[in-house]
Amino acid sequence: MTPRTRSRLGIAALIPLGGLLVASVAGLYPFGGFNGFYGTRYNHVTVEQRHIPSAVTAVVFDYRGLDTMGEELILLAAVAGIALLLRQLRDEGETGSHDARPGRPDLPPSEGIQTAGIVLLGFGFVYGWYIVVFGHLSPGGGFQGGAAIASALIMLYVAGSHKILESLAPRAIFESVEAIAVAGYICTGLSGLIMNMRFMENVLPLGQRGHLLSGGMIPLLNVLVGISVATGFVLVAQEFVHQAVTVREET
């Protein structure tokens, strides 16, 4: 099938589907008009019950904290699966970078990339932690901040080399830290079980709305999720980099 035939077939299929899409979107509620029960209820009760202004974070980490625990375990399983899949087999050896002659050191990246990388790494790291820590006061939270921190740490590879990434973000330490953070999340839920006989029940003082230490367990859960997401993503990138750059089939 030639590309032109593919294009024509694609357009011929898209026209009725596009018509259906437009018809369905036109039949939606106007933007802002919501007819569900829980959405409007959460908007009303979040500030009094949890003392934080961000209803999204309250739903994710408090009202539906159990689902977030499931998401944490999904991330852990995905990272473990990638580490298992990209492990070094018996007939693969570790060599230097493939664009370096054997016996010579790797080429450093250009100075522009190094400078941009240092700036992005510093700024991204601090800004990522800001997004994590202030997750209950402004949009953000553990996942978003963790992904931002991981993107900043990957600058170690982009603007440095894979050796710098391996030495400053060692896999053994990051694996342990991620496991401890996920276990910490579960233990925080268990503390609710121990003290109040309900899993994930709030046991910390709620504080005052707008302050950094408000919302009970929500800031703690935010930080734990941020740590585990950041280390998880860096581990995934490390596995890919290790496999793509250093591992070779021994012939």
Place this chain on the structure above:
Amino acid sequence: MLALLHTLLLALVAVAGWAVVRERNPVRQTLVLGFYAIVLAVQFMMVQAPDVALSQITAGGALVPLMLLLTLSKTRLRKPPEMHARGPNHR
């Protein structure tokens, strides 16, 4: 005015998706995919979902293209199995 902006952004999302499909070179497709992720993030911001937009920007703009490009680099550098004197399946 706002409805016009919504419509324009949705049309941009559709065009970006079409561009991702029509680009056949995998390395270039990765970059077009990154552009598509950013356009989607703007769309999410447009409907007032900043948390989702943050996740989309980091994951779709930084992490997914990185993984794709590393995979492409690994699969392109693999040498084809060499021919030995006793046949191609002998190691």
